[in-house]
Amino acid sequence: MPPTPPPIPKAELHLHIEGTLEPELAFALAERNGVELPYATQDELRAAYSFTDLQDFLDLYYALMAVLRTEDDFADLTHAYLARARAQGVRHAEIFFDPQAHTARGVAIGTVIGGLSRALDAAERTYGITTRLIMCFLRDESAESALETFESARPYLDRLTAVGLDSAEVGNPPSKFREVYARAREAGLKCVAHAGEEGPPAYVWEALDILGVDRVDHGVRSLEDEALVARLVADQVPLTVCPLSNVRLRVVDRLEDHPLRAMLDAGLLVTVNSDDPAYFGGYAGDNFDAVRDALRLDDATLRTLARNSFRASFLDEGTRAAYL
Ligand code: HPA
Ligand code: ZN
Numbered sequence: 001m002p003p004t005p006p007p008i009p010k011a012e013l014h015l016h017i018e019g020t021l022e023p024e025l026a027f028a029l030a031e032r033n034g035v036e037l038p039y040a041t042q043d044e045l046r047a048a049y050s051f052t053d054l055q056d057f058l059d060l061y062y063a064l065m066a067v068l069r070t071e072d073d074f075a076d077l078t079h080a081y082l083a084r085a086r087a088q089g090v091r092h093a094e095i096f097f098d099p100q101a102h103t104a105r106g107v108a109i110g111t112v113i114g115g116l117s118r119a120l121d122a123a124e125r126t127y128g129i130t131t132r133l134i135m136c137f138l139r140d141e142s143a144e145s146a147l148e149t150f151e152s153a154r155p156y157l158d159r160l161t162a163v164g165l166d167s168a169e170v171g172n173p174p175s176k177f178r179e180v181y182a183r184a185r186e187a188g189l190k191c192v193a194h195a196g197e198e199g200p201p202a203y204v205w206e207a208l209d210i211l212g213v214d215r216v217d218h219g220v221r222s223l224e225d226e227a228l229v230a231r232l233v234a235d236q237v238p239l240t241v242c243p244l245s246n247v248r249l250r251v252v253d254r255l256e257d258h259p260l261r262a263m264l265d266a267g268l269l270v271t272v273n274s275d276d277p278a279y280f281g282g283y284a285g286d287n288f289d290a291v292r293d294a295l296r297l298d299d300a301t302l303r304t305l306a307r308n309s310f311r312a313s314f315l316d317e318g319t320r321a322a323y324l
Helices: 023-033 042-046 054-067 071-087 099-103 109-127 143-152 154-159 174-186 201-209 220-224 226-234 243-248 260-265 284-295 299-311 317-323
Strands: 010-016 090-097 130-138 162-166 190-195 215-218 238-241 269-272
Touching: 010 071, 010 215, 010 238, 010 269, 010 284, 010 299, 023 042, 023 054, 023 071, 054 099, 071 090, 071 109, 090 109, 090 162, 099 109, 099 130, 099 143, 109 130, 109 154, 130 143, 143 154, 143 174, 162 174, 174 190, 174 201, 190 201, 201 215, 201 220, 201 226, 215 220, 220 226, 220 238, 220 260, 238 260, 243 284, 260 269, 260 284, 260 299, 269 284, 269 299, 284 299, 299 317
Parallel strands: 010 090, 090 130, 130 162, 162 190, 190 215, 215 238, 238 269
Antiparallel strands: none
16 A cells, blocks of 8 residues: 655634533543533444534533633643644644633633643644634624723733634624724734624625734635635635535535535635634545545645645745745
8 A cells, every 4th residue: 555645734814712612631631621511422422413403502511611720721722632633634624712712701711822832833833733712702792892902901912913703693683893893903913703604694794894804714704605706716815615514504504516626616715714613524635535525636736735825824925825
């Protein structure tokens, strides 16, 4: 048998660090922190990973976070993700975190950012993997809560590259967060937002025109609106697509039906990412492998997807150019 080639170098641009909590670590942290989980075994927990939609997933995602309490917990979680990502060819990772999901449980934002930062700095030294942090607002919480969260993060802004918007999309349009995005931009941060995952193309328009996003997370429903596709193509706005997530959350029926190839053919700047890999069946390389097999993508297309991931990143020009 010929040796398997090393994984293609890539950047991961859509990854919720809380979504990397594997059952094994969840149980270890539960024990360390004396937290009772509503599942007796890891297998019992895994059996719950069959989701009907985004909200069904979010209910478990937020519940399991109860095990994350200390700076060490956040550092261990992040370290475990970076080790897995590195093994799958990830050279650069732009990582979402959800501060409100932790502060609501009495965990200080400094504890969260402190733990994440410690692991990111260590990974850069040991794996040579570069990283950025993106602080997300929970869109099913109020605009005031997002503003309070942003203000509470001011002492840590030098650790943050961008703000993002996630959680339950339908009924929580981007326009609700106009003010906090204006504030973030004024502070020199980049802006991204989940839009067009379950929500309509109108939410992608709002993310572009009202929030002024530099990237759209998911955006798969943009294909329903020709004028929107033309706009995304003309401006080469990156879309961080998450194929295995789209199947698990029933945004598409089967991976074979995923519009990734149609999106590339339309001229969209598409990237492939893992979203919440512990819940959706795979990390960045697994997502590349899955779309390769299901959509019969050739090597040139896979290289385009990998190149797109660096083009769409927030790396500085010089570093990005070295990957292209
Ligand atoms: N969509 C919206 N919010 C999220 C997701 C997602 O896929 N994962 C974690 N928070
Ligand atoms: Zn996401």
